[in-house]
């Protein structure tokens with residue numbers, strides 16, 4: 001009887017401890033009341049047609065609410081993730097709209113704010129967002145904001161990630177405010193009209209020492225790409241596509257030896273691709289398509305031993321295709337996946353050298369002056385277009 005009692009007791013103890021550790025693993029800190037009230041105020045000013053914030057109710061634990069993340073020990077709200085799940089493809093049904101209540105400022109530990117892909121078509125970005133001093137991540141892209149970008153955003157000195165792309169801002173006259181963002185690693189201003197901000201590159205590069213990614217696609221940039229990359233050897237991604245940049249590719253750009261992705265497509269870039277391109281030894285993705293580049297690709301392209309995708313379509317490259325493949329075969333036989341060079345002035349014919357590219361899957365050489373026949377050995381190609389289709 002005693003033995004039974006003891007074993008029953010230890011059994012209960014075991015159950016209790018299992019339960020305790022189980023409950024511990026899942027125990028959520030309870031949200032802070034003042035922060036819950038701030039969120040409820042914030043909700044009142046939002047238009048939420050699909051009721052995606054239905055979990056946000058009086059008395060609830062705000063750390064459990066949809067889109068709210070709390071610190072796991074202090075319980076402060078640290079993240080608001082309010083991009084609609086069906087966002088990217090056109091404004092989804094669950095897009096939020098309305099106004100942004102300054103009660104957000106009571107979330108003093110907020111470091112991550114994502115309002116992208118919503119529909120704030122009736123307001124500007126509120127100036128007070130510049131007071132959210134703990135923010136490291138701010139994504140307001142494709143959210144239909146109007147009017148001016150408030151310069152106060154330049155006070156967010158902890159910010160590492162800023163995406164304001166694809167909104168409906170008025171023309172930007174100066175980017176000087178950006179110089180306050182000394183921690184910034186990622187900047188996307190795609191679709192922001194920057195023609196009047198003539199110092200766009202100097203301001204960005206000389207003030208943002210930590211910058212790794214710079215995306216300025218479709219920004220109405222015109223004239224030359226300033227030769228200003230000398231001190232930015234840490235840049236990893238540059239995208240200036242779909243502007244009216246009309247110089248040659250500046251020399252200093254070829255010194256970015258950490259660059260993984262370079263996209264300068266859909267501009268009016270002139271001149272030849274410099275042999276200095278061989279210095280871009282980290283390059284994986286190169287897109288110079290739809291420009292007015294001339295001449296031949298330099299032998300030093302063969303020094304890019306990580307190159308996976310190269311798109312030089314719609315330029316004036318005038319070279320024998322087998323010479324280009326020879327250059328690329330120097331160290332890209334194991335890395336090149338996609339080669340696009342349609343609409344140039346390539347000549348010659350394809351040979352069995354094509355089969356040496358072990359993982360080349362996509363090649364478009366249409367609209368050149370390449371003659372047949374197609375070689376027997378085409379390796380792993382699943383897409384090959386060589387001859388003109390009229």
Ligand SMILES: *[C@@H]1O[C@H](CO)[C@@H](O)[C@H](O)[C@H]1NC(C)=O
Pocket residue numbers: 072073
């Ligand atoms: C809190 O989260 C951090 C990382 O997000 C994790 O390393 C840590 O172990 C967590 N602490 C607790 C008590 O769960």
Ligand SMILES: *[C@@H]1O[C@H](CO)[C@@H](O)[C@H](O)[C@H]1NC(C)=O
Pocket residue numbers: 091095097098119121122
């Ligand atoms: C965005 O919001 C405005 C104003 O509330 C509304 O008129 C418009 O239809 C909305 N657009 C979309 C695509 O939902």
Ligand SMILES: *[C@@H]1O[C@H](CO)[C@@H](O)[C@H](O)[C@H]1NC(C)=O
Pocket residue numbers: 222223224246247
């Ligand atoms: C480049 O564009 C600028 C501004 O549109 C223009 O003034 C200049 O003449 C152009 N230069 C070239 C070489 O086309």
Ligand SMILES: *[C@@H]1O[C@H](CO)[C@@H](O)[C@H](O)[C@H]1NC(C)=O
Pocket residue numbers: 206228230231
């Ligand atoms: C590059 O850095 C040097 C020293 O750090 C500085 O004197 C120079 O002005 C910088 N150049 C540019 C283009 O930012």
Ligand SMILES: *[C@@H]1O[C@H](CO)[C@@H](O)[C@H](O)[C@H]1NC(C)=O
Pocket residue numbers: 251252254255256276279
């Ligand atoms: C490319 O690298 C070579 C050798 O390291 C160097 O002399 C040259 O200045 C570099 N070119 C550019 C544009 O950085």
Ligand SMILES: *[C@@H]1O[C@H](CO)[C@@H](O)[C@H](O)[C@H]1NC(C)=O
Pocket residue numbers: 347348369371
């Ligand atoms: C195309 O190449 C052939 C030789 O293969 C040459 O005779 C012809 O002139 C070239 N056509 C053009 C438009 O360059």
